[in-house]
Amino acid sequence: EEKQKCPLPYMPSNAEIIDPKEAYYNNDNVNVRCNRGYKMLGSSVIQCIDGRWEQPPECIRLVPCKNPPTISNGNILESSKQDTYVTDDVVKYGCKSGFHISGSDQSTCLNGQWTTSPKCT
The missing domain is CATH 2.10.70.10 (Complement Module, domain 1)
Structure with missing residues (x-):
C-alpha cells in the first residue's frame, strides 16, 4: 500500500x-x-x-533590551557582546585591575529590562 x-x-x-x-x-x-x-x-x-x-x-x-548597563571600574567581557539583546541573553562583566566584583558577575535581559548589574569595588 x-x-x-x-x-x-x-x-x-x-x-x-x-x-x-x-x-x-x-x-x-x-x-x-x-x-x-x-x-x-x-x-x-x-x-x-x-x-x-x-x-x-x-x-x-521578544522585547529587545537596550544596550546593557555600563559599570564603573569594570566592563562587559568581549565574549558576551552582541548587536542586539533579547530575553534570556546574558552579559558577563569583569572589573579593572585592583577591583573586585560584588554580587553576581552577570546581568540578564528580561522582557526589555536588564536584571541587576554588578558593582566593582
Missing part, C-alpha cells in the same frame, strides 16, 4: 523546520523552531494527519 504523501508544511515567518526533508508522508512529524529573538507559542512538533498538517506554532517577537 502506497503511503499518503503530505504537502510541504507551511511555516509562518520567523519559524523554521529543523532538518527539513524533501518529502513527507502521513503521520510524519516535523520539529519547528523560532528564529532568535522570537518565543514559541504552541507545540514545537507538528504532525501530518490524513494529508494535512497540524497548526504550526506561533513565533512571538
